[in-house]
Amino acid sequence: xxxxxxxxxxxxxxxxxxxxxxxxxxxxxxxxxxxxxxxxxxxxxxxxxxxxxxxxxxxxxxxxxxxxxxxxxxxxxxxxxxxxxxxxxxxxxxxxxxxxxxxxxxxxxxxxxxxxxxxxxxxxxxxxxxxxxxxxxxxxxxxxxxxxxxxxxxxxxxxxxxxxxxxxxxxxxxxxxxxxxxxxxxxxxxxxxxxxxxxxxxxxxxxxxxxxxxxxxxxxxxxxxxxxxxxxxxxxxxxxxxxxxxxxxxxxxxxxxxxxxxxxxxxxxxxxxxxxxxxxxxxxxxxxxxxxxxxxxxx
Numbered sequence: 001x002x003x004x005x006x007x008x009x010x011x012x013x014x015x016x017x018x019x020x021x022x023x024x025x026x027x028x029x030x031x032x033x034x035x036x037x038x039x040x041x042x043x044x045x046x047x048x049x050x051x052x053x054x055x056x057x058x059x060x061x062x063x064x065x066x067x068x069x070x071x072x073x074x075x076x077x078x079x080x081x082x083x084x085x086x087x088x089x090x091x092x093x094x095x096x097x098x099x100x101x102x103x104x105x106x107x108x109x110x111x112x113x114x115x116x117x118x119x120x121x122x123x124x125x126x127x128x129x130x131x132x133x134x135x136x137x138x139x140x141x142x143x144x145x146x147x148x149x150x151x152x153x154x155x156x157x158x159x160x161x162x163x164x165x166x167x168x169x170x171x172x173x174x175x176x177x178x179x180x181x182x183x184x185x186x187x188x189x190x191x192x193x194x195x196x197x198x199x200x201x202x203x204x205x206x207x208x209x210x211x212x213x214x215x216x217x218x219x220x221x222x223x224x225x226x227x228x229x230x231x232x233x234x235x236x237x238x239x240x241x242x243x244x245x246x247x248x249x250x251x252x253x254x255x256x257x258x259x260x261x262x263x264x265x266x267x268x269x270x271x272x273x274x275x276x277x278x279x280x281x282x283x284x285x286x287x288x289x290x291x292x293x294x295x296x297x298x299x
Contacts (some may be wrong), residue, residue, distance in 0.1 A: 004164040005187035008132060009091060009112065010035030010065050013298050016114070016135065016166060018191025019069025019093055020143065021278070022265040023202055024048070026054045030061030031199040031290040039066040040093060044075040044229030044261075047164070048083055055087045065090045067114075073096025085109040093135065096144060096227075098122075100129045116168070116189075118146025123157045123165075124215035131163060135189050142192050142278040145169075146218065149181070158184030172280040177297050191299070192278035197290045203268030206275055209234070215270050225250040231276040 005014045015037040017024060023045030024069045028041030039062070041054050044163045051068075058066050066091050070080050071098040081102040084092055092099075092106060095116040099106075106113055107130060117123045123134045136157040138150025146153075150169035158165045167180035168189035180188045181224040195199055219233040221240040231237055243253060257274060264273030288296070 001241065004289075005133060005166060009038050011038050013165075013294055014187030015294060015297065016067075016093065016187065016189040017094065017194055018045070018142075018168070018189055019071075020130045020191050020195075021071070022070065022184030022262050023191075023195065023200060025094060025201060027201055028194060028197065028199050028290070029054075029066050030058045030195070031063045031266050032294070033058075033064035033066045033141075033192070034289040035294045036064075037294055038091060039064075040069050041066065042069045042071075043076070044069075044071055045076060045282050048076055052087065053081060055083070055089060057086075061198060067093055067112075069093045069095065070078050070099070070102075071095050072099060075191060081105070082154045084111060088287045098125070098129075099131075100125075102140065103129045104129075108188070114166070117157065118148065118153070120153075120156050120160045127163050133164040133166060133187075134161065135166045135168050136185070137189070138167075139230075140170030140279040141168055142230050142281075143276045145228055147228075148149060151179075154180065154183040154185050168280060170280045172278075172283045174297060181184075188297075190280055193293055193297075194290065195277055195286045198287055199294055204267030205270060206264055206273075207287065209275050210231035210277055210281050210284055211286070213277075215279075215282040215286075217282065218277075218279040222253065227254055229274065229276055230278065230283065231274055234270060234273075234275060236271055236273065246287050 013036045017032040019040045019042040021042045026040035032039035091112045112132045114133045115126045115263045134152045154167045164186045166187040167185035172193040260274030262273045263269040
């Protein structure tokens with residue numbers, strides 16, 4: 001079944017790197033693509049000029065396919081939707097919304113469209129809009145999450161659509177990959193495992209949090225805003241959860257957390273940073289090159 005996705009994307013291994021905002025930049029994306037997977041540059045809410053530079057840098061670092069993740073709730077989504085066409089990007093993954101309004105133009109440009117979906121209903125809708133595949137992302141994932149586990153979500157999505165399904169959430173070793181195939185997926189998307197790569201340009205504090213994380217060190221905050229996020233259980237994350245549980249307002253919560261991911265990734269700010277990563281972090285204990293990570297997953 002992995003042939004479906006490897007042939008579709010012209011890659012050697014059926015793995016897509018997660019589109020982690022401020023983490024998934026050109027160096028990491030190119031390294032994943034050069035190692036035989038599909039590297040992804042995260043759009044997030046970053047300035048368009050910065051993203052154009054990242055795309056062009058990636059084109060310099062690799063001659064293999066790579067993609068861009070478009071967060072549809074971001075204020076720059078429309079500009080980024082045009083940018084991927086202008087820059088000849090081959091694959092777009094999407095999250096936090098419906099990419100239907102951009103699908104026709106992306107298709108005309110020959111771009112493969114792979115939305116991230118947290119439910120069967122959205123997967124079926126994406127298939128109708130012409131998606132080439134879907135990423136069924138369980139609640140174990142880092143960053144913005146749905147509420148259904150990978151184990152439950154993936155087989156239901158597989159049964160509901162005819163296009164290839166890629167499993168995401170809680171996959172960081174061979175056992176997770178085998179489980180994904182057993183559930184009917186034809187590939188995996190991994191994010192947290194690449195936080196612990198040599199090529200990930202994130203602050204040392206972030207890498208250390210991932211390496212030291214135990215099975216109980218995963219926390220979800222922001223459920224009352226409608227945009228829950230999973231990350232490492234730092235003192236700041238616990239404060240956010242207390243604020244949420246003790247009558248704080250969603251508006252104030254958003255104000256407190258704005259820029260938190262960038263503070264984590266670039267500054268390693270333990271007092272104000274949002275160190276987003278998946279619940280599987282407790283399984284990751286060492287820093288490795290991207291190529292070794294991917295071989296360990298599949299060979």
